[in-house]
Amino acid sequence: MVAIRVINWKLITAVLAVCGIAVATYLTIIHYDTGALVCTVGDCHTVQTSEYSMIGPIPVALLGLGMYLTIGAISLARWRRPDLTSTLTTVAFAIVLAGAVYAAYLTYLELNVINAICQWCVLSALLTLGLLISEGYGFYNHLE
Numbered sequence: 001m002v003a004i005r006v007i008n009w010k011l012i013t014a015v016l017a018v019c020g021i022a023v024a025t026y027l028t029i030i031h032y033d034t035g036a037l038v039c040t041v042g043d044c045h046t047v048q049t050s051e052y053s054m055i056g057p058i059p060v061a062l063l064g065l066g067m068y069l070t071i072g073a074i075s076l077a078r079w080r081r082p083d084l085t086s087t088l089t090t091v092a093f094a095i096v097l098a099g100a101v102y103a104a105y106l107t108y109l110e111l112n113v114i115n116a117i118c119q120w121c122v123l124s125a126l127l128t129l130g131l132l133i134s135e136g137y138g139f140y141n142h143l144e
Helices: 009-032 044-048 060-080 082-114 119-143
Strands: none
Touching: 009 044, 009 060, 009 119, 044 082, 044 119, 060 082, 060 119, 082 119
């Protein structure tokens, strides 16, 4: 019988959060300086300057950065305080679930309203989906 190795979902979450921090930081920078935009696939400029790139005065990229930083902090807290893993995982799963729903909405807007795709936004959405899967795995396993 083959033993199944347990997935280190906490490490996966930490790595995805760091990658998300990098992407969201870049997206925040280019929100304020579109000259720094590098886009090889799609029409990032159209997406980044659309009315949907902000919620009031706050760039959506900054909200994403906040989410990734929060998940990164939770990852560190789980490492430092294993006794809080269950609670922190529940919080992280809720945050990432909300982020994934919002990322799906933004992807819908790109495809059906803005009619342009931003490669960086797609990458951020995929990182968020990865976080949802990783945290969902951890959440499910902590319910038992």
